[in-house]
Amino acid sequence: MKLFDLFGRRTKEQPAQESEKADGTEDMELYSGMRVEVTTFEGRLLFVAKLLGLHGKKAELHQYSEAGLSREEESEPLPVKIRGYSDHERKAVYMEGVITPLPDSKWAVEELTVCKISNDRAFFRLSTNLEATATMFSGLEMGEKPCRLLNISVGGASISSTYRYHMGDKFLLKVKLLEDRPISAIFSQVVRIIEKEDAEYEYGCQFLELTEEDEGKITQNIFAVQRQKRARY
Secondary structure, three states, X not given: OOOOOOOOOOOOOOOOOEEEOOOOOOOOOOOOOEEEEEEOOOOOEEEEEEEEEEEOOEEEEEEOOOOOOOHHHHHOOEEEEEEEEEOOOOEEEEEEEEEEEEOOOEEEEEEEEEEEEEXXXXXXXXXXXXXXXXXXXXXXXXXXXXXEEEEEOOOEEEEEEOOOOOOOOXXXXXEOOOOOOOOEEEEEEEXXXXXXXXXXXXXXXXXXOOOHHHHHHHHHHHHHHHHHHHHHO
């Protein structure tokens, strides 16, 4: 993946804020090109798409990940939750709607309604417990250090480590999500720190300036890991 500038501005944590929207999208600027994740009401991730062609409570979803739907789900109108992130408002947008399939991996959305806007994490997170490494290029913890990947999304990850990092620290996170796929190497920045027992720390990390190709690779790996988990049960 792309190597990014390691000396950019530090990211500050923002206090959580929420606003409930009961009657549509008038208080929130939805826009063409917003990346969204589509899940069932039970929380199962179906696919990642771009929200396009907005017109009132109707829109289209242009899918750019593989779909995790059954044939029955693909053939009938399906109520879903749609979760996106507004680059304009810097907030997560939670929506609901009913989708039906169109040709060429597209979906029509009807009854589109914004339910909630908040500052919390916008993207589906997959729980993991995998060996990983964090490589700092300066500072007291310079060099490659072991850690564990606790969860991952398209936008970031949580890791645990016995090493002390600080808010805004940047490092190269390396992890092998699947045995038959290459190691993922992603530049990340610490945006949250939780001190645990036994001198261990948990870090919330944001991925830095990913390209759409990078996001697609992470998404495909998340889908593949999720399928493997389901196959075990």
